[in-house]
Amino acid sequence: MGYEISLLTFMGISIIGSLSLNLITGFCGQVSLGHVAFVGIGAYTASILTKADTPFFVALLAGMLLAGSFGVMVGLASLRVRHDFLAITTMGVNFVFLGVVRQQEWLGGELGVSSIPDPGLGKLGFLALVLGCVILVALLSLQIRRSWMGYVFEAVSGDEDTARMLGLDVSRYKLIAFALGTALAGLSGGLYAHHVRFIFPDSFAFVESITLLAMVVIGGNGSILGVIVASALLSVLPQWFQFIGDYKLLLYGSLLFIVMRFSPGGLAGLAKNIFPKSKKAFALKGNQ
């Protein structure tokens, strides 16, 4: 039972991580190849604070705030660079993060941070907290998508120059996407650190950023349900089956290739093709 609880907790944390990237990449169209750096900022911040006897929830919040603040800084870079240049810039952010934490003694250097205190919620209590966060993050995503903010994100994702010509403050909208997405990545990092209670730089290596991106792309860029399903599957499969764990990179790489080649809309796009419905036409006719 303990194993299943741990697995579900890990799955929930992955879902929060991928939904947070989905806000930036899926909704707002800003490719980020270094998202796990913000998960790492949240994880390091929260664990160092709880080790210094800060209450768990305060530490979690501090991790979110710091990750969100760094996210806004990277967001500022996104105002200058676009598309593949932004992808490379964000990739650089991941390496800078790793380079910094590896060299800092007070962050544990290569050995990382161990003996992270137990939040004291019990395994089931912690799982409930994580699942509660999953629900909140999913609801927030849903609210953003159906709101005018989501409408603008869709426009920015499609063509930001034209969005400007419609009077939309594209820069601020992009910064909001980065602030929200990276703060939530910080949340998943804080939860992760207190779940495994031991973190080290490689927990936040570049390949983990790609894993998060794979979850978003395979689920369907921008689709909340698709991303939840994909990250649930992709996070537990390697844990369930040892041989998948051994070939994790090969599996994710192949899945990414297959999705991009045969169903660029991911699982969500596949579902839409199998069960088509004219949602848009309904939206208008319902109003007449």
Add this chain to the structure above:
Amino acid sequence: MSLLDIRNISVRFGGVHALEEVSLNLNQGEILGLIGPNGAGKTTMLRVITGVVQPNHGEIDLEGEMLNNLPIHARVRKGLGFAQQLVRPFREMTLAENVALAAGAEQTRHPWRSMFRVERRNALQESLKWLAMVGIENAADSYPNAVPLGYLKRMEVARVLALRPRMLLLDEPLAGLNQVEATAFADILVELKSQGQTILLIEHNLAEVRRICSRLVVLDNGCKLAEGSPETVLKQPSVLEAYIGQGTVHAEN
């Protein structure tokens, strides 16, 4: 009364003088044609007005308020409505949704607040009105990839109109349309003018320009060559020479 006042605008790209001390003004309720041969600086002027290009020198005033230091979106919020030369619809949205995004400008003015505003019905309803005004309400639910260029050009105008701009800035709206479509489109502009809309029009179709514009400004090589009513301006030898005869043929036709 002058709505937009452009004074002594100069733009240099490296060593090239794209615009040299050009001044012009746009009066309330008129269609001002900005014409000239290719490379004359017309589109650059439009880009200076919208803020895509920063001038090296000169001022742009909207009813006495200087626009020079405002970013593009802020100028649009002040009342400049810009339709680009190449149509750029949001391809993931239906034509109605394209227009509704502009119609809901109040909902998107404050980014954080926009997260709590969900109701799109009114904007979608309003978008139908704008689409009807340009005669394509039957394609409201279509995606941009499924309709012809003429529809997309009209959608662009509907989208700009939905912003309720104080002036329309149109960059070659008739390009790529056949003569029937072009005439129909120009008629829409005349109709808009009769409703009090101010329009700055860049256009190569001189027959339509002559028919619908109240006044013309001619640019050549980045300098202002002539200004006045279409009849007088299009007869000026310097203007005819700038068009190297080709324009005269069009005009005569």
